[in-house]
Ligand SMILES: Nc1ncnc2c1ncn2[C@@H]1O[C@H](COP(=O)(O)OP(=O)(O)OP(=O)(O)O)[C@@H](O)[C@H]1O
């Protein structure tokens with residue numbers, strides 16, 4: 001394509017291409033990482049553990065956002081991948097004495113494989129929107145039931161991570177208040193963020209976005225839509241699996257509900273929705289809101305104030321709080337916190 | 349040389365024969381105009397040829413190779429691309445990003461894709477809107493975007509579904525010029541569905557007339573538009589009147 005009418009060619013040559021935001025995102029990630037490193041040394045232990053919780057939420061939701069935000073395939077079953085990550089780590093460590101780092105890699109691979117399989121079936125039978133979401137939910141529930149009833153993974157008991165006499169990076173175990181947990185979670189989250197920036201700017205990420213916007217038009221310009229959707233799902237599942245694998249090592253315990261329960265799926269969705277779906281920073285910002293909230297609801301359930309005594313020992317409060325939060329966000333900030341801020345900035 | 353050959357193509361939707369035994373050939377470097385009243389099956393025929401729909405029967409050959417029932421992205425890779433009658437931009441992207449994705453899908457290196465896309469955009473006269481989001485673009489710009497995105501994959505055969513519809517006459521002339529230049533300068537073979545008869549008369553080497561899913565007639569533009577059956581199919585209106 002060389003020939004153009006003279007005036008058009010001139011403007012094309014003189015008008016520089018717009019700058020792309022990717023390097024700015026990477027720079028922001030780097031700066032934030034450096035700023036956050038001293039955090040666990042400053043915070044009191046209780047707050048430091050909330051900070052770790054924030055990072056776990058962020059990881060889960062960065063994964064969810066890749067498939068459901070950038071890829072546009074709404075998952076209501078990311079507990080499946082979180083749980084696979086958690087159980088792969090727990091099973092390999094407890095039954096076979098394998099390092100949690102290797103368990104994490106295995107969990108990522110298994111989660112990616114499962115996501116590809118489920119994705120293939122769902123896309124093959126052309127499930128869309130609510131039907132697609134229901135299929136992902138059903139799959140997570142299947143895994144939950146399987147884990148609850150299978151001797152292979154200890155049925156409803158799940159796994160307790162055995163305590164070791166000494167701290168160890170290889171076994172990912174430290175003093176309960178050790179700053180190392182925070183730093184590891186931070187490192188994993190930063191890697192996930194960088195991966196999501198690199199994904200969105202990549203050929204694969206651009207194709208996934210195009211397929212989300214209009215599948216037929218994407219196919220018409222030559223994009224193998226199915227292949228890139230499956231790739232997006234696999235990557236998404238692998239990231240959420242990392243969160244699960246880390247979770248087990250941090251809380252030293254996993255059971256079918258904690259791994260595959262539907263509130264886990266909601267925890268993967270909410271940070272991105274609060275912060276901004278299909279944005280790089282949305283899941284992180286949302287997780288900063290969710291982490292403390294999760295802590296508050298857990299405390300209330302454990303030690304309810306007199307007026308709420310009937311809640312003592314009951315579960316489900318967190319889900320109610322999430323639901324209310326979701327309604328508020330959808331009504332007030334349909335594009336999430338980051339989406340709303342970005343709109344305001346660009347208007348100026 | 350015949351570049352695109354369509355044989356006995358048929359497609360029914362729940363008993364409605366939208367495309368019924370349609371055959372035609374397109375010579376490399378030529379322009380075929382496709383006309384026919386609303387609902388004649390023109391868009392459905394494009395969907396069958398471009399792989400968006402699977403035909404019930406019939407075959408499609410591109411450059412001597414059979415491509416019947418291939419997935420649309422494979423047909424694009426094989427050198428044939430289509431535009432959509434109802435414009436279908438990637439709504440979350442700017443014009444430049446829309447075309448860049450198409451350039452990338454054609455296999456271009458990431459480093460050069462944006463420049464290549466900017467060139468295509470300049471060529472279709474979309475420069476003014478290059479960095480705008482597609483949301484809220486005027487119809488004329490969206491039609492050109494359809495064209496730019498299709499051109500980005502450097503097709504040998506371009507299937508255009510009413511790229512002039514919705515444009516005011518002043519906007520049509522440059523697009524028609526562009527289509528002519530695509531043929532003369534780039535050697536692109538064009539098949540275009542159009543209701544605007546002035547464009548059909550000016551651009552087409554030959555014209556295919558569809559009615560109720562069937563080929564009513566085909567041939568040189570002057571002969572076809574004088575055919576009484578064609579005039580009849582347009583409900584007695586003189587098809588020239590629409591230009
Ligand atoms: N997906 C579909 N399902 C059912 N019927 C369809 C479908 N697509 C097209 N049709 C029907 O097939 C017939 C041909 O439609 P088509 O869109 O191909 O016509 P067209 O010649 O492109 O018309 P226009 O000039 O209005 O664009 C119409 O009766 C239409 O209602």
Ligand SMILES: [Mg+2]
Pocket residue numbers: 390391392433509
């Ligand atoms: Mg049509």
